[in-house]
Amino acid sequence: MVTNMRAQTKLREKTDKPWNLDEIGQFLGQQGIRPSFHRLKIFEYLINERTHPTADEIYEVLKKEIPAISRATVYNTLRLFFDRKIVQVLNIEKNEARYDATLTWHGHFKCLLCGQVYDVEIESLELSGLDNYQVLEKHLDLKGLCPSCSHKK
Amino acid sequence: MVTNMRAQTKLREKTDKPWNLDEIGQFLGQQGIRPSFHRLKIFEYLINERTHPTADEIYEVLKKEIPAISRATVYNTLRLFFDRKIVQVLNIEKNEARYDATLTWHGHFKCLLCGQVYDVEIESLELSGLDNYQVLEKHLDLKGLCPSCSHKK
DNA sequence: GTTTAATATTGTAATGGTTACAAATATGAG
DNA sequence: CTCATATTTGTAACCATTACAATATTAAAC
CATH class of the missing domain: 1.10.10.10 (Winged helix-like DNA-binding domain superfamily/Winged helix DNA-binding domain)
Known part of the structure; x- marks a missing residue:
């Protein structure tokens, strides 16, 4: 399931x-x-x-x-x-x-260079193997380079 | 996109x-x-x-x-x-x-009672608003009660 | 096998975000 | 106004992690 x-x-x-x-x-x-x-x-x-x-x-x-x-x-x-x-x-x-x-379900992207944290929209997510698990918190965290720091490089 | x-x-x-x-x-x-x-x-x-x-x-x-x-x-x-x-x-x-x-893409579930961390399989994930972002790390973290701790309650 | 330079490991002190706690202050009911 | 309760403050303590200098180990050159 x-x-x-x-x-x-x-x-x-x-x-x-x-x-x-x-x-x-x-x-x-x-x-x-x-x-x-x-x-x-x-x-x-x-x-x-x-x-x-x-x-x-x-x-x-x-x-x-x-x-x-x-x-x-x-x-x-x-x-x-x-x-x-x-x-x-x-x-x-x-x-x-x-x-x-x-508190609406969304993810976060943190730029490893400038440190800024951006919201990320989550269109869909399907997980398996969680039957009988009671999920109280969900966190989706991404790291990388934001558009402006990608250029600096 | x-x-x-x-x-x-x-x-x-x-x-x-x-x-x-x-x-x-x-x-x-x-x-x-x-x-x-x-x-x-x-x-x-x-x-x-x-x-x-x-x-x-x-x-x-x-x-x-x-x-x-x-x-x-x-x-x-x-x-x-x-x-x-x-x-x-x-x-x-x-x-x-x-x-x-x-290192294969998977999530984690941590039980708030017993503290154990379980792997979670991610069937699919769709994000939007990340054009021009360079994603280097992805983390999906869940917290809650695992099946055996749910019962204890 | 020694010597030598580079790398790995150790023990301990320092760091830094967070928490604990007791004292001081502010608030609200009567 | 007075008392009981809740809030705020300042500082000390906590604790996982890092920094660092000293020691030990390894590998290569001789």
Whole structure:
């Protein structure tokens, strides 16, 4: 028997309307997460920038606006979001966890030169040998050279 | 345009004949890797056990037979094998790198309870949006509960 | 068989992302 | 306002991996 998994929805586009803080607060509340200012800003960064940042990148960016924020809060909050299943953790490289608030099924491509992570649309995927396995997470990670780094070469 | 990737070959079966040290030595030689005893034993473990071990698991097992072996040698050797492209590194979890000497295209399933890593056959995979991307590595990682751990629950 | 240069291995210190934890702060109910 | 609870902070600890310098082994040349 073969398990057939298809992309259900379109990935978010750069042109999609960004979420505002009110919407984010409402969303976090629905998920049983009290919408503190830090949590709002961290989720806002993830959902609107969609650059698959590391915890440290989020910390560095938010520190400009919220100088008192601490690294521990960023890590705590990201773990909370993951536990509540509103973000996924990407372990493309073993020395850096990246975070993604887009939960629709898609893959990732990391450029080995510039380090950028791109979304990849998965048209279809068929697996076999998974009868009686309970699949809770799926990750498709590609590595290589992105178009602009291919040229540099 | 859609990139279509299919499994080219069957995965190794448990019943396949294990490699002996002579064959491994010959193989390493062909790859330009001098077949020292430690390298032979590390590759033997990877190719014949196929349990996707961590560096430390390999170290602990080989230490019984080669008490003088050091962790650094295991790490050095695994990195050498990866650089020479005869093993792949699995970053299913960010806190542990696992090694796999099977290079035919297949996925991995890690059980969140017992921690075991199983091979998954990929019947087909279609991706889009990768024009002009140069794909050098592909990883499909699943997590969940394996059949026996599903029952325990 | 020695010498010599190159390669492999070892033990340990350092690295760096992440987590643990206890203290300090903020929040919300009564 | 006060208390109990939840959040945030700063720092120390953790731990897999890497760096590195010293030692040992190998292979080739003599």
